Amino acid sequence: MGEAKLRIEPTDFQGVFRSGDMLLTRNLAPGQRVYGERLFSQDGVEYREWVPDRSKLAAYLRRGGRMFPFRPDSHVLYLGASFGTTPSHVADVVPEGRVYCVEISPRSFRELVGVCEGRPNMMPILGDATKPDDLAFLVEKVDVVYQDVAQKNQAGIFSRAMRRFSAPFGMLALKARSEDVTREPSDVFRDAAMLLGREGFEVADLLDLEPYEKDHALLVVKR
Ligand SMILES: C[S@@+](CC[C@H](N)C(=O)[O-])C[C@H]1O[C@@H](n2cnc3c(N)ncnc32)[C@H](O)[C@@H]1O
Known part of the structure; x- marks a missing residue:
């Protein structure tokens, strides 16, 4: 499923997660990347890195x-x-x-x-x-x-x-x-x-x- 293990936590914004400085969202289409972003899994849930250089x-x-x-x-x-x-x-x-x-x-x-x-x-x-x-x-x-x-x-x-x-x-x-x-x-x-x-x-x-x-x-x- 995902590529690596991280400690992923919710943020104050519903549906947005973080791990250190990295932002993530929960992948609605598990296994699918849209723009080459990294995928991570935790407790059976897949998350996608949300890259600030690519998304305003x-x-x-x-x-x-x-x-x-x-x-x-x-x-x-x-x-x-x-x-x-x-x-x-x-x-x-x-x-x-x-x-x-x-x-x-x-x-x-x-x-x-x-x-x-x-x-x-x-x-x-x-x-x-x-x-x-x-x-x-x-x-x-x-x-x-x-x-x-x-x-x-x-x-x-x-x-x-x-x-x-x-x-x-x-x-x-x-x-x-x-x-x-x-x-x-x-x-x-x-x-x-x-x-x-x-x-x-x-x-x-x-x-x-x-x-x-x-x-x-x-x-x-x-x-
Ligand atoms: C900067 S890109 C959008 C990137 C996208 N929002 C993202 O973050 O993934 C701007 C897009 O707006 C589209 N666009 C420009 N004028 C438009 C219009 N009048 N109606 C709909 N789309 C338009 C362009 O074709 C282009 O794909």
Whole structure:
């Protein structure tokens, strides 16, 4: 099953485990790796290493992030799923919930479908995050919107999706250089937080993801 023995312990965040500095999630698809991550077993349970250089959500937790709005039965709208690295860890964290994985690139989508096949709570959707109305017929309730699309107007796209699905919580992975390569990343992050504030959301956390991701931040919002 796993590769080695460690002392794996729960963290304050439901569904997230640690061993020393390493973060892990409980593998919903035992024996399967998604991106070459290491597998470990303890007491008959298999865990997957959650690598902060590969996943901005893991980077956020390693940087001391305080907000983790996922519950075991949460329904998550994940915009910008790529081939499923972070979405697969979110799926591990919400085993009784669902992760709607939206990806615009057909090439990434093909790989995403393979990852979703082993995980019944991941639903792949070939779609566009900027058009939330087009997603509505596939998506039921949403408890959390998680967005990582690395294109212009990230906060605006996120705000529309939060509203369209009446989500109480949201997490926005923001890439400063996708907005304006000439501006200071901290100014881009502040502007995004202000826009979300004007749109009626409370920005509960904003963390720069250095050293794991250069010029990226993760914002957490509540209604
Ligand atoms: C940085 S990658 C996402 C990585 C992924 N969130 C993870 O952590 O595993 C950004 C992805 O967003 C996708 N994307 C960009 N614009 C999009 C849009 N309008 N709708 C859906 N996906 C989009 C890109 O094709 C790319 O796969």
